[in-house]
Amino acid sequence: MTTILSSRVCRGLVVLSALCTVPSPVLRASDAATPLTPIPRIQGNAASSPLDGRVISTEGVVTAVFAGLSGYFLQDETGDGDASTSDGVFVHAPRGARVKVGQKVRITARVAEFAGVTQLVSPGVPVVLRNGVSMKPADVTLPVARDGDLERYEGMLVRIRPVLTVSHNGLLGRYGQLTLSAQGRLETPTNRHSPGSPDAAALRDANARRRIVLDDGSRAQNPNPLPFIGAGNTVRAGDTVRDVTGVVDFGPVGVSGSGMRGYTLHAVETPVFRRANARSARPADVGGTVRVASFNLLNFFTTVDRAGSGCFPGGARSDCRGADSPAEFVRQRDKIVAALSALDADVVGLVEMENNGDAALKALVAALNAAAGQRRYAVVGAPSGARGRDAIRVAMIYQPARVSAAGDAISDGDAAHHRPPLAQTFATAGGERFTVVVTHFKSKSCRNADGADADRGDGQGCWNARRVRQAHALAAFVRRLAASRGTPDVLVTGDLNAYAMEDPLRVLTDAGLRNLSAGIVQPYSYTFDGEAGQLDHALASASLAARVSGITLWHINADEPAVIDYNTEFRRPDRYAPDAYRSSDHDPVLVGLRFSRRARER
DSSP states (O other): OEEEOOTTTSOOOTTOOOOEEESSOOOOSOOTTSOBOOHHHHHOSSSSOTTTTOEEEEEEEEEEEEGGGTEEEEEOSSOOSOTTSOSEEEEEOTTOOOOOTTOEEEEEEEEEEETTEEEEESOOOOEEEESOOOOOOEEEOSSOSSTTGGGGGBTOEEEEOSOEEEEEOTTHHHHSEEEEEESSOEEOHHHHSOTTOHHHHHHHHHHHHHEEEEEOSOOOSSOSSOTTOBGGGBOOTTOEEOSEEEEEEEEESSSTTSSOEEEEEEESSOOOOBOOSOOOSSOOOOOSSEEEEEEEEEEEOSSOOSTTOOBTTTTBGGGOOSOSSHHHHHHHHHHHHHHHHHHOOSEEEEEEEESBTBHHHHHHHHHHHHHHTSOOOEEOOOOTTOOTTSSEEEEEEEOTTTOEEOSOOEEOOOTTOSSOOEEEEEEOTTSOEEEEEEEEOOOSOOTTOOGGGSOOSSSSOTTHHHHHHHHHHHHHHHHHHHHHSSOOOEEEEEEOSSOTTSHHHHHHHHTTOEETTTTSSSOOSEEETTEEEOOEEEEEOHHHHTTEEEEEEOOSSTTSOGGGSSOOTTOSSOOOOSSSTTSSSSOOEEEEEOOSSOOSOO
């Protein structure tokens, strides 16, 4: 028995913790007694090889060599003309490939299946039959007819002909991967269609058929140099590329050996991306006389997450969620300040603020005012009952030169909320009043979810029942505010952790609130598994909806790779800049409101 420790066959982590055993010693250079088996016959026309476990001899042309995969790709020179069988295969050669691209070679090896990939393992020394053989890539068009149709190209050199769009770049810095899609970006099905509906299922299927993951040809984590990066130290979701050429593989997307798997393309030519989705230094103009925003800050904590620290509610370090060092805190703060300064909203609802009274909020406002060189923003103080039961809370700030606080802030004490919504009424320069409510519903994470809160398989994830209860409680809170605050004009904003067509949004719109993003063609503020959707919303009472002059989602975060954020781990080289881009993982929402008199001077 030969024991192999391999990132390719065993799909182990960088620490090489996975073990596989191959039931044969390394084979001889060639075996004249073994007849040739064409590569298409090795692959077969099913997901697994019909020759799994057998020792074979075969011939093919080397189309790509990847040291980072510990092997090379071999392709039949002529193919068998059968579209249901692949003409290529991966050869696992952990001792070194000993071949070059363009060589036609004969090898003897064992056929093996691992995690859905047919490959040749324990190869003997390849016999070079010819040099300088040129293989033409097969043209592949996405979307494929059926999910899984890329199986017929596994191991083959291909060229993806249509224009592809970057749909996800969150794995670029960690794993050297970009999710690409045909026919534009991928959208979360429940952002467009009702959960569990045939239309949502059809969009989920279409997304699977449109996507492929561009990989840097290595299983190494935190690659240096960083592949595919472009101008401004970024490659943005929405950027495009055409005629991508590489070899098709099937494997982990992200963490090696677990989680999501899919078809990948290891590029053999450097792809050239076009900046089709340009950055903007400021959000689009929303008009109006007053501007209101909401922004999920991705855990802004003044308590640094390090040994000896403790945070609410348990007083343990595990409750601290923000920066891991004072240096990281400054980097995070400076990015958020840059984003909020450019946003320049009169009122801002803040999500994921450390739940330490007003300490973190005051520190952020102090930094904002220092950057402005004047006292531009003021804190909406946390009212009684605002703390809730979580390590993070919602908060609010405003510009006193433009609007004034009318009365005290109030929180909703309904038990459905572990992060109580916060409401504050404001007055314009002309004395007109409106109320802003910022909220943050339960996340979709499945930790401890059971019963009605478990994932129902309809696309809404876990804790949907809790979010529905929170939506009902919020709707009742809004009704009370409209009755008690002397104005029916109420704006609800924040992170609802629900996409546009999901149950919590329907509860709120059925209660009479207007979803202000309804007219946007493809609204999104967040990207998950390559699909974009809107988790951060703005909804208005009917009277206030008539005053809305515009709404925009400022795409400074969801479109940017995480590798340029404030963190310092595995940044080689460090691509950080103290600007607004990737200041969080959510995009801010900005709403314009039209009152009879303009807010105080901008």
